[in-house]
Amino acid sequence: IDGLVCVLALYLALGWLSATEIRLRFPLGLFVTVGCALAAASVWVSSGLLASLLALISPWMDQGGPLAALVIVYLVTVLLTELVTNNVAVALSFPLAYSSAQFFGVDPMAFIMASAFGASASFITPLGYQTNLMVFSAGQYRFTDFIRLGYLSALFTLQPC
Numbered sequence: 001i002d003g004l005v006c007v008l009a010l011y012l013a014l015g016w017l018s019a020t021e022i023r024l025r026f027p028l029g030l031f032v033t034v035g036c037a038l039a040a041a042s043v044w045v046s047s048g049l050l051a052s053l054l055a056l057i058s059p060w061m062d063q064g065g066p067l068a069a070l071v072i073v074y075l076v077t078v079l080l081t082e083l084v085t086n087n088v089a090v091a092l093s094f095p096l097a098y099s100s101a102q103f104f105g106v107d108p109m110a111f112i113m114a115s116a117f118g119a120s121a122s123f124i125t126p127l128g129y130q131t132n133l134m135v136f137s138a139g140q141y142r143f144t145d146f147i148r149l150g151y152l153s154a155l156f157t158l159q160p161c
Contacts, residue, residue, distance in 0.1 A: 077118025
């Protein structure tokens, strides 16, 4: 971020960019969305809501073993990333992933990667990823456009090769 501020200051000083252009092109909605989502993740963790959700999911994980836990981590993260941004989905699913790996005594990398891949699998809503939000506003799409086309993308992504 420091480098970006320096470049913007240089562009302003040289007259290559005006303050009006910066204001018009600055993706304020994107920054507000990501900032609010990270604040929501912090509230979920500090309020104990995340711990309650983990307690709700843990019986299924205990019965199915590490593979079932890995699948649950992925699916929970995919669900979260459709509701909030991918950053928040990882912030919320990482404790689940790491604690699941510790519980089963396995390497946590697989669980962490399941969380990362699940957070990157946002196709059904424009909320899950920043580029989705950019395209959503710039292309004047409707929320239902993402649901209709994103559902098909999600189906093809889940198909085995």
